Amino acid sequence: MPYVDGFILPVPSKNMDAYLEMSRQCAKVWREYGAIQYRECVADDVKVGVHTSFPQAVKLEDGEVVVFSWIIYPSKEVRDSCNEKVMSDPRMKDMMDPARMPFDGKRLIYGGFEMLIDL
Numbered sequence: 098m099p100y101v102d103g104f105i106l107p108v109p110s111k112n113m114d115a116y117l118e119m120s121r122q123c124a125k126v127w128r129e130y131g132a133i134q135y136r137e138c139v140a141d142d143v144k145v146g147v148h149t150s151f152p153q154a155v156k157l158e159d160g161e162v163v164v165f166s167w168i169i170y171p172s173k174e175v176r177d178s179c180n181e182k183v184m185s186d187p188r189m190k191d192m193m194d195p196a197r198m199p200f201d202g203k204r205l206i207y208g209g210f211e212m213l214i215d216l
Contacts, residue, residue, distance in 0.1 A: 100173040104166040112199035131179040134169040
């Protein structure tokens with residue numbers, strides 16, 4: 098069954114071009130090591146909720162947008178292997194430098210998910 102890594106993060110609107118360029122480079126690396134899909138989506142219709150919401154989850158600040166992303170792998174085993182290779186790939190070194198990231202990595206939310214339905 099496919100396996101999914103999901104991400105929610107705040108990106109300053111002024112940094113969106115830099116974020117997309119970084120994401121395109123990341124997508125190439127992840128796909129090279131086994132990911133079968135790499136998706137980046139920007140919030141278009143998300144509101145602050147009473148108790149929870151995407152903006153609240155990432156502590157969205159003025160001038161930022163919520164980005165919702167996911168990577169799909171054929172299996173959890175492929176995901177684990179892929180992520181290990183990605184993190185040791187020299188192309189990722191500069192992109193993983195917190196000082197160079199076009200977003201606040203401390204407010205990035207991510208996790209791995211077993212897919213229950215795939216239609």
